[in-house]
Amino acid sequence: xxxxxxxxxxxxxxxxxxxxxxxxxxxxxxxxxxxxxxxxxxxxxxxxxxxxxxxxxxxxxxxxxxxxxxxxxxxxxxxxxxxxxxxxxxxxxxxxxxxxxxxxxxxxxxxxxxxxxxxxxxxxxxxxxxxxxxxxxxxxxxxxxxxxxxxxxxxxxxxxxxxxxxxxxxxxxxxxxxxxxxxxxxxxxxxxxxxxxxxxxxxxxxxxxxxxxxxxxxxxxxxxxxxxxxxxxxxxxxxxxxxxxxxxxxxxxxxxxxxxxxxxxxxxxxxxxxxxxxxxxxxxxxxxxxxxxxxxxxxxxxxxxxxxxxxxxxxxxxxxxxxxxxxxxxxxxxxxxxxxxxxxxxxxxxxxxxxxxxxxxxxxxxxxxxxxxxxxxxxxxxxxxxxxxxxxxxxxxxxxxxxxxxxxxxxxxxxxxxxxxxxxxxxxxxxxxxxxxxxxxxxxxxxxxxxxxxxxxxxxxxxxxxxxxxxxxxxxxxxxxx
Amino acid sequence: xxxxxxxxxxxxxxxxxxxxxxxxxxxxxxxxxxxxxxxxxxxxxxxxxxxxxxxxxxxxxxxxxxxxxxxxxxxxxxxxxxxxxxxxxxxxxxxxxxxxxxxxxxxxxxxxxxxxxxxxxxxxxxxxxxxxxxxxxxxxxxxxxxxxxxxxxxxxxxxxxxxxxxxxxxxxxxxxxxxxxxxxxxxxxxxxxxxxxxxxxxxxxxxxxxxxxxxxxxxxxxxxxxxxxxxxxxxxxxxxxxxxxxxxxxxxxxxxxxxxxxxxxxxxxxxxxxxxxxxxxxxxxxxxxxxxxxxxxxxxxxxxxxxxxxxxxxxxxxxxxxxxxxxxxxxxxxxxxxxxxxxxxxxxx
Numbered sequence: 001x002x003x004x005x006x007x008x009x010x011x012x013x014x015x016x017x018x019x020x021x022x023x024x025x026x027x028x029x030x031x032x033x034x035x036x037x038x039x040x041x042x043x044x045x046x047x048x049x050x051x052x053x054x055x056x057x058x059x060x061x062x063x064x065x066x067x068x069x070x071x072x073x074x075x076x077x078x079x080x081x082x083x084x085x086x087x088x089x090x091x092x093x094x095x096x097x098x099x100x101x102x103x104x105x106x107x108x109x110x111x112x113x114x115x116x117x118x119x120x121x122x123x124x125x126x127x128x129x130x131x132x133x134x135x136x137x138x139x140x141x142x143x144x145x146x147x148x149x150x151x152x153x154x155x156x157x158x159x160x161x162x163x164x165x166x167x168x169x170x171x172x173x174x175x176x177x178x179x180x181x182x183x184x185x186x187x188x189x190x191x192x193x194x195x196x197x198x199x200x201x202x203x204x205x206x207x208x209x210x211x212x213x214x215x216x217x218x219x220x221x222x223x224x225x226x227x228x229x230x231x232x233x234x235x236x237x238x239x240x241x242x243x244x245x246x247x248x249x250x251x252x253x254x255x256x257x258x259x260x261x262x263x264x265x266x267x268x269x270x271x272x273x274x275x276x277x278x279x280x281x282x283x284x285x286x287x288x289x290x291x292x293x294x295x296x297x298x299x300x301x302x303x304x305x306x307x308x309x310x311x312x313x314x315x316x317x318x319x320x321x322x323x324x325x326x327x328x329x330x331x332x333x334x335x336x337x338x339x340x341x342x343x344x345x346x347x348x349x350x351x352x353x354x355x356x357x358x359x360x361x362x363x364x365x366x367x368x369x370x371x372x373x374x375x376x377x378x379x380x381x382x383x384x385x386x387x388x389x390x391x392x393x394x395x396x397x398x399x400x401x402x403x404x405x406x407x408x409x410x411x412x413x414x415x416x417x418x419x420x421x422x423x424x425x426x427x428x429x430x431x432x433x434x435x436x437x438x439x440x441x442x443x444x445x446x447x448x449x450x451x452x453x454x455x456x457x458x459x460x461x462x463x464x465x466x467x468x469x470x471x472x473x474x475x476x477x478x479x480x481x482x
Numbered sequence: 483x484x485x486x487x488x489x490x491x492x493x494x495x496x497x498x499x500x501x502x503x504x505x506x507x508x509x510x511x512x513x514x515x516x517x518x519x520x521x522x523x524x525x526x527x528x529x530x531x532x533x534x535x536x537x538x539x540x541x542x543x544x545x546x547x548x549x550x551x552x553x554x555x556x557x558x559x560x561x562x563x564x565x566x567x568x569x570x571x572x573x574x575x576x577x578x579x580x581x582x583x584x585x586x587x588x589x590x591x592x593x594x595x596x597x598x599x600x601x602x603x604x605x606x607x608x609x610x611x612x613x614x615x616x617x618x619x620x621x622x623x624x625x626x627x628x629x630x631x632x633x634x635x636x637x638x639x640x641x642x643x644x645x646x647x648x649x650x651x652x653x654x655x656x657x658x659x660x661x662x663x664x665x666x667x668x669x670x671x672x673x674x675x676x677x678x679x680x681x682x683x684x685x686x687x688x689x690x691x692x693x694x695x696x697x698x699x700x701x702x703x704x705x706x707x708x709x710x711x712x713x714x715x716x717x718x719x720x721x722x723x724x725x726x727x728x729x730x731x732x733x734x735x736x737x738x739x740x741x742x743x744x745x746x747x748x749x750x751x752x753x754x755x756x757x758x759x760x761x762x763x764x765x766x767x768x769x770x771x772x773x774x775x776x777x778x779x780x781x782x783x784x785x786x787x788x789x790x791x792x793x794x795x796x797x798x799x800x801x802x803x804x805x806x807x808x809x810x811x812x813x814x815x816x817x818x819x820x821x822x823x824x825x826x827x828x829x830x831x
Contacts, residue, residue, distance in 0.1 A: 460652035
């Protein structure tokens, strides 16, 4: 089929129109992105990463993309994860070494971080879990003791070191932590003579840490160099400095990444990228299957005629009248949200239109000289149908495959939007659905709902443009009209 | 083929559609054991309630268990759970066809009825309001613009509108709705973000109707915008195709005015395929209505479908799937009649 198209100069004709050029360019870039994603992403991305909240715990929630800060005029903080694999200083004590981690950073922006957290991963100890202390040295010279607590975990047996927090790190969010609020209330009283109930500080922990109280109330962000000092007091003389795999101090950004984050902190950019191969697969495989069924039945129907023709055409009449979306919704609801099922159902209900048109084209071809000649040569019916007749309607079939593709992508997106998306495979429709369901539309989180919709629309548009460009090839009469 | 015969064949085909959809729905529910699960759950709930009532009168635990067992057997027979699912087929089919649709599990009408048929009767007019208004607007604008474009094929206008049509075709209805909410309700604050009436709903028939229209505007705009593009493009292409036929050249050669040529020759001949694509467009708006109503929280049939899925209300889902098909088939039949009137070849062939 393809060699036929090349001979006819199809590609050249397609590239001669603007819509064709844009369509081909869009299609090629989508294919490239998809190939990169397939090569880079793990196959179980949906299960192990996207739908695993622990994976995104270090991210800020519902914040706009990083580049947005250039448009708002307000100060923003880009997300920062300070991480260390080994301590900057070790104090070997008799009761166990003290591991000190220093994270220095410069807060030049006039904004307060959206959250702060520290996390420890892979903590080993012989008898007693270590004590973690977090202090913050501020640009005004003040030193705040933020947190001091024993790492949760059972006592060791004292013979072999045991390891905790290998998969899921030990993580403390400072904002929601009661003892942090008590410590900060003390700090405010001692340094600024401010009386505050610890519970009043819930939600404004970061403002206290990174700001100076104002006489009229509220906090003014304090710019300059900060150092976060994390001390880990090990509690057995045999504990070593390498007993802690890594320590992280996270300053939650008020902006994040290329596309921002959703309410669970997921990086929308990675999710959107994953949608490319998924959308293309859904669209193209559905279009190929349904076109194959449609063309085969249409050719048989037109060429064989008689009873076969009547049966196929009546069936096609019935199927073409079935409202697809309600049936699709119903079947997916009952049979379960699986992507392959969506593709199968769309393909099984998508063929009749093509069958009807193919039949009418085959009726003309059948009475032509080519078919007569092949019949005279003694070719079998099947050989004529699927070697010679199909050859003559090839450009039309190609146009149909392209024409079907966006319909399948849009149908899947609509289904996902109703909450019937396959949970193991994130799609653009699902991202939009979660945004809509959690009310992102009504609080104006545009970065969550606009990009997936734009991508769906652009992908569909790409195939519509290709169809438009193919039109003069399929019905040559329009060539003069353009 | 006579007119009656043609219509009879079309009618039979559409009846076939109903039968196929119905069988598909019922067999899927039966063969997957879905209905059995639901019915068993309903039965257990009913028995739990009756146990409490019975426990008040029957003190002896053994006697109570016996009474409950008898009741359970009765219910099993009543729901047909003692027979394999295919033996219940005639019964279920009869109930759906006669629109004896049963009770919804959680969904209620505004006056508290849980009967599926009253739920549907309450919601149906609201969906019809959206879909028909949008369809009428779309066809009028589409026909007008499409014809205009066909006479100016190849000009800048034609190209621009062709691209816009492609964009409109590619826009998912629900996303366009979200976009309109973001722009008109959230950003500009000129339209409500959803619902049927404002809170509290205004008093007085006229004010109430006005409020309804005000709330319907954005959903109708959404439905129109997403279907208009494909429609304009279809009309343009079909008119363009017809205008290159020889009989049109002949008409022009006779010295008829362009308007006459367009009305009497081109449009007359292009009307049947135009109606065909209007028919096909209906699928789009019906499906589009499900999603658009969801986005705008418009309590019509589509929103009901969405709510039924969210609360896994099986009875409502089956009923709605069937009623959607029924609506669609009815609309198709109206258009088939229109088609027969428009295309003499169908009448006299």
